[in-house]
Amino acid sequence: MMLSMDTTFEQVRELALRSVTDVRYPIVKTYTLDALWVLYDRVLRVDPNRPDDPDRDRFLLSKGHGPSAFYAVLAAKGFFPAAWLDGIATLESRLGSHPDATLIPGVEMSAGSLGHGLPLAVGTAHGLRATGRTGSRVFVLVGDAELDEGSNHEAIAYAGALGLANLDVIVADNDSASHGWPGGIASRFEVNGWSAATVDATDHEALYRSFTTAHPDRPHVTVAAYRP
Amino acid sequence: MVYQADPLEDDLQPLTMRDAWAAHLSDLVDADPRLAVVLADISSDMFTDAMKAHPDRVINVGIREQLLIGAAGGLALAGMRPVAHTYAPFLIERAFEQVKLDFEHQGTSGVLVTVGASYDWAEGSFTHFSPRDVALFDTLPGWRVFVPGHAAEVPPLLDRAVQAEDGVYIRLSLRHNENPYAVPDGKLLVLREGKRATVAVVGPLLDNVLEATADLDVTVAYTNTPRPLDTAGLRELAAETGDAIVVVEPYLEGTSAWLVSRAYEDRPHRLLSLGVGREELRRYGTAAEHERLHGLDAEGIRARVRAFLA
Numbered sequence: 001m002m003l004s005m006d007t008t009f010e011q012v013r014e015l016a017l018r019s020v021t022d023v024r025y026p027i028v029k030t031y032t033l034d035a036l037w038v039l040y041d042r043v044l045r046v047d048p049n050r051p052d053d054p055d056r057d058r059f060l061l062s063k064g065h066g067p068s069a070f071y072a073v074l075a076a077k078g079f080f081p082a083a084w085l086d087g088i089a090t091l092e093s094r095l096g097s098h099p100d101a102t103l104i105p106g107v108e109m110s111a112g113s114l115g116h117g118l119p120l121a122v123g124t125a126h127g128l129r130a131t132g133r134t135g136s137r138v139f140v141l142v143g144d145a146e147l148d149e150g151s152n153h154e155a156i157a158y159a160g161a162l163g164l165a166n167l168d169v170i171v172a173d174n175d176s177a178s179h180g181w182p183g184g185i186a187s188r189f190e191v192n193g194w195s196a197a198t199v200d201a202t203d204h205e206a207l208y209r210s211f212t213t214a215h216p217d218r219p220h221v222t223v224a225a226y227r228p
Numbered sequence: 229m230v231y232q233a234d235p236l237e238d239d240l241q242p243l244t245m246r247d248a249w250a251a252h253l254s255d256l257v258d259a260d261p262r263l264a265v266v267l268a269d270i271s272s273d274m275f276t277d278a279m280k281a282h283p284d285r286v287i288n289v290g291i292r293e294q295l296l297i298g299a300a301g302g303l304a305l306a307g308m309r310p311v312a313h314t315y316a317p318f319l320i321e322r323a324f325e326q327v328k329l330d331f332e333h334q335g336t337s338g339v340l341v342t343v344g345a346s347y348d349w350a351e352g353s354f355t356h357f358s359p360r361d362v363a364l365f366d367t368l369p370g371w372r373v374f375v376p377g378h379a380a381e382v383p384p385l386l387d388r389a390v391q392a393e394d395g396v397y398i399r400l401s402l403r404h405n406e407n408p409y410a411v412p413d414g415k416l417l418v419l420r421e422g423k424r425a426t427v428a429v430v431g432p433l434l435d436n437v438l439e440a441t442a443d444l445d446v447t448v449a450y451t452n453t454p455r456p457l458d459t460a461g462l463r464e465l466a467a468e469t470g471d472a473i474v475v476v477e478p479y480l481e482g483t484s485a486w487l488v489s490r491a492y493e494d495r496p497h498r499l500l501s502l503g504v505g506r507e508e509l510r511r512y513g514t515a516a517e518h519e520r521l522h523g524l525d526a527e528g529i530r531a532r533v534r535a536f537l538a
Contacts, residue, residue: 123298125302126287126302127308129284154298
């Protein structure tokens with residue numbers, strides 16, 4: 001199937017489900033699909049014909065477990081053929097249960113081990129600023145349980161103190177952190193000077209508004225709460 | 229909090245390896261827009277001017293070693309050549325999964341520079357020792373390891389590290405030889421020729437080896453670039469000494485034994501590995517005293533080499 005510019009969200013969902021059936025990973029979910037689709041369809045400046053354009057925006061999927069939604073969106077946007085979604089995680093497949101950036105066009109970060117994406121995003125944000133790519137933004141998606149990893153809090157405190165305004169975090173919050181986040185996830189960022197918004201993870205307009213919120217002097221977090 | 233003394237200062241050395249590294253790196257950062265420096269408080273006072281001049285390329289993340297390596301990896305993803313630095317145990321051991329995943333698994337690389345070595349701050353004890361660091365790098369593909377023996381050897385090694393495409397680990401120490409040596413790129417430098425064994429010594433232990441073997445009939449060869457190890461050169465030298473080899477390295481004893489063994493799949497040889505012991509000493513004192521307790525002072529090296537030759 002070759003998808004056109006006006007692919008609908010329902011078509012992308014079908015692609016995501018197509019890959020789910022093939023993945024042997026036991027907890028594959030697609031609750032990040034809405035956020036990813038809004039991001040790739042309306043916000044990110046990325047071009048499947050020029051996936052290495054140095055001036056592109058960067059999206060780092062830190063929560064690399066169960067990447068069906070991510071693969072579906074990349075396929076829908078033409079970064080690779082939809083046929084790649086069949087036979088995921090088999091020996092001949094470029095797509096696995098954790099994405100490998102060296103194998104898949106459009107994937108910025110090899111993920112799977114939790115807590116690596118946000119620190120990498122901090123460095124990437126610095127690097128884009130240092131090379132004068134002031135129009136390029138860095139988005140990183142983490143899970144609410146992934147936030148348990150202390151490396152995230154090293155990055156949250158630092159990015160807030162520095163005011164890394166070209167950094168955006170999306171927390172895919174499906175309430176799966178073993179010990180929860182008393183006071184809410186957004187407050188964990190706000191105390192370090194971040195701009196923050198908590199939205200319904202399936203509300204495309206609310207996601208879009210948060211992803212495009214102006215935050216000229218500080219990083220921004222979108223907590224996408226999924227409560228089916 | 230005010231620290232009364234910096235354990236990385238050395239009253240006896242007007243210019244330490246760390247001084248030479250910081251000064252030269254600051255110059256390189258001015259000249260090369262692709263170069264970035266990531267610090268975690270340690271040595272940040274040596275980069276005050278560079279941080280002001282290059283706020284996005286010379287950064288101090290505070291006491292955050294996971295972020296230190298993660299941010300360096302992110303700079304590499306953005307096309308920069310990052311140099312990350314702190315105490316060896318914090319950079320290599322504490323953040324080792326970051327070293328593995330934030331460089332190798334991303335298909336990028338960087339330059340990692342540490343201080344502290346195996347027992348530099350002996351008063352600080354094992355929390356600040358990192359004798360196992362080079363052995364850990366041997367578990368990663370492609371990393372080069374540079375171990376200077378003198379402050380004057382640091383700038384040329386740093387130049388090579390920054391220009392390389394691969395990952396490079398530079399291990400700085402307060403232990404040092406009296407004189408610097410210019411080692412031909414990636415080769416062993418022969419300082420003395422003998423017939424009964426080839427002694428290959430890494431970095432700051434050279435003077436001890438020269439003293440220990442002064443009247444022994446052995447070849448002494450020096451390197452400050454132990455990875456990749458010049459095993460072809462070692463074989464050539466050892467062929468003239470009955471394939472008897474001694475490797476003296478200022479980190480975990482036996483770290484290089486696997487490389488010598490691999491180079492001799494087709495030929496019998498004898499190998500004596502000298503280095504830092506595996507066990508914690510649980511002693512304080514000075515670095516020189518720890519060197520003696522590990523048998524790496526001239527007397528200790530001499531005793532084991534003589535027994536090997538007997």
